[in-house]
Amino acid sequence: xxxxxxxxxxxxxxxxxxxxxxxxxxxxxxxxxxxxxxxxxxxxxxxxxxxxxxxxxxxxxxxxxxxxxxxxxxxxxxxxxxxxxxxxxxxxxxxxxxxxxxxxxxxxxxxxxxxxxxxxxxxxxxxxxxxxxxxxxxxxxxxxxxxxxxxxxxxxxxxxxxxxxxxxxxxxxxxxxxxxxxxxxxxxxxxxxxxxxxxxxxxxxxxxxxxxxxxxxxxxxxxxxxxxxxxxxxxxxxxxxxxxxxxxxxxxxxxxxxxxxxxxxxxxxxxxxxxxxxxxxxxxxxxxxxxxxxxxxxxxxxxxxxxxxxxxxxxxxxxxxxxxxxxxxxxxxxxxxxxxxxxxxxxxxxxxxxxxxxxxxxxxxxxxxxxxxxxxxxxxxxxxxxxxxxxxxxxxxxxx
Numbered sequence: 001x002x003x004x005x006x007x008x009x010x011x012x013x014x015x016x017x018x019x020x021x022x023x024x025x026x027x028x029x030x031x032x033x034x035x036x037x038x039x040x041x042x043x044x045x046x047x048x049x050x051x052x053x054x055x056x057x058x059x060x061x062x063x064x065x066x067x068x069x070x071x072x073x074x075x076x077x078x079x080x081x082x083x084x085x086x087x088x089x090x091x092x093x094x095x096x097x098x099x100x101x102x103x104x105x106x107x108x109x110x111x112x113x114x115x116x117x118x119x120x121x122x123x124x125x126x127x128x129x130x131x132x133x134x135x136x137x138x139x140x141x142x143x144x145x146x147x148x149x150x151x152x153x154x155x156x157x158x159x160x161x162x163x164x165x166x167x168x169x170x171x172x173x174x175x176x177x178x179x180x181x182x183x184x185x186x187x188x189x190x191x192x193x194x195x196x197x198x199x200x201x202x203x204x205x206x207x208x209x210x211x212x213x214x215x216x217x218x219x220x221x222x223x224x225x226x227x228x229x230x231x232x233x234x235x236x237x238x239x240x241x242x243x244x245x246x247x248x249x250x251x252x253x254x255x256x257x258x259x260x261x262x263x264x265x266x267x268x269x270x271x272x273x274x275x276x277x278x279x280x281x282x283x284x285x286x287x288x289x290x291x292x293x294x295x296x297x298x299x300x301x302x303x304x305x306x307x308x309x310x311x312x313x314x315x316x317x318x319x320x321x322x323x324x325x326x327x328x329x330x331x332x333x334x335x336x337x338x339x340x341x342x343x344x345x346x347x348x349x350x351x352x353x354x355x356x357x358x359x360x361x362x363x364x365x366x367x368x369x370x371x372x373x374x375x376x377x378x379x380x381x382x383x384x385x386x387x388x389x390x391x392x393x394x395x396x397x398x399x400x
Contacts, residue, residue: 211247
């Protein structure tokens, strides 16, 4: 059993990720984004300090440790079986939607549904998040064993779980899965700081790759894609003349634009305190979209600095719905979400470590959008909860 690491504690991840966002936002790479207000900076710094303090305490208490599971043929069987069921569901979607999105995109097939809207309602959500759960649990098992045969089979399962992200052209699935793997790898090693340089290099390669994909998707050639993003993102002369690859400008925009939309909304929108605003905030900004949409509520929307950049972090809808109080409530909600979810799963569950990694992923990607309500990620936690209930009685999966 390993010890907890600060870098994989969800409370520490909140602090580290938001501090990184604030630093990156200050880079003189774009003329598009507004200056951050003193109020917003204070809010983020104070919440980072609070969350960081809780992270330090809970790490010392060893509450977020990596728990190895006993890997055997049964573990491989369970992962393969769930993977098969999910692929059957995906094939059914290909048939009913009459397309495989990657082929529609490559061969420019017309007359079919837009590949960006691919999927059957509700069912698609659980298929995609199921692949993410398999990706995480297989990685957890992979880092729990030293048996080469088991590792080989688990690597195949891990690769099989991210293939759908390519088939349906969904970069988010790939990003979530890669992040899960990195978190689980860091949890599984004794001294994460010894490996931090290697992890940093791997992270840069992944980020560069996504920047390259962005260039390819937005231009007939890579060079046209580079020119496109520099014009849309209003790159400064300093950046254009620098030796920094344009691929990293994509990452800068991805990371900075959500905070810029939040600041722009704060500058232009004022939200009054009343009960209607609270109901709109609570249901629209904290409940999963699957629920809120079906009871007639929309996600509170703020303003966009530019239509191309249409996300605003977890606090964007919170402020749009209930102002500064909404942002404070969302921060408090994060604490309850982390604690209650892990309490529900239980620290003795073989899925506890995988659940921590999924929660870490949700907390990290909150810098981009509201992951508490996003149906492309939050339902992934339904699988460890359901599996936990099943295997509590069967006792087929054990901790070491």
